[in-house]
Amino acid sequence: MRTKSLTYKLGVKIRILRRAAGMTQAQLAEAADISVNFMGYIERGQRTPSIATLERIAKALKVAPKELFEFPNDEESELAYSILLTELRKCGPEDICALVPVVKRMVHNEAET
Numbered sequence: 001m002r003t004k005s006l007t008y009k010l011g012v013k014i015r016i017l018r019r020a021a022g023m024t025q026a027q028l029a030e031a032a033d034i035s036v037n038f039m040g041y042i043e044r045g046q047r048t049p050s051i052a053t054l055e056r057i058a059k060a061l062k063v064a065p066k067e068l069f070e071f072p073n074d075e076e077s078e079l080a081y082s083i084l085l086t087e088l089r090k091c092g093p094e095d096i097c098a099l100v101p102v103v104k105r106m107v108h109n110e111a112e113t
Contacts, residue, residue, distance in 0.1 A: 008045030009071045013078075015043040017061045017068070020082030031060035062089070 004012075018028050029039040033056055034049075041047035042057075049057065058065040088096060 005045060007048045010048075010068060011043045011045040013068055013071055014057060014061075016079050016082050017063060018043075019079060020086045021061055022086075023061075028057065028060055032056040 014028075018025070021028075023031075025039045025043065026036050029036045032039070032053065034053060038047060038049075042049050042053075054068060055065055058068055088099075091099075
């Protein structure tokens with residue numbers, strides 16, 4: 001089995017984070033000050049962005065640059081997780097504290113099945 005290149009994994013992660021943020025490629029490209037074509041190449045793993053470009057992409061996605069290098073094992077699960085994190089970032093501390101017991105019950109119920 002062939003392993004995916006770092007450039008490919010980075011592109012997948014950027015696509016996941018972009019979708020989770022509810023952005024189009026054009027919106028992200030504009031926010032990161034790069035062309036839409038280059039954004040497409042990045043997401044497909046066909047071009048390697050510079051560190052400066054990665055910083056602008058992370059800023060546009062409102063994530064820490066290190067998040068771009070936390071790669072998913074399962075793209076669908078990672079997308080769902082990223083969407084959840086995007087929404088949680090909009091919540092205040094009280095809301096998040098209220099959600100913790102709900103999440104714990106969900107995890108506990110899942111473990112029992």
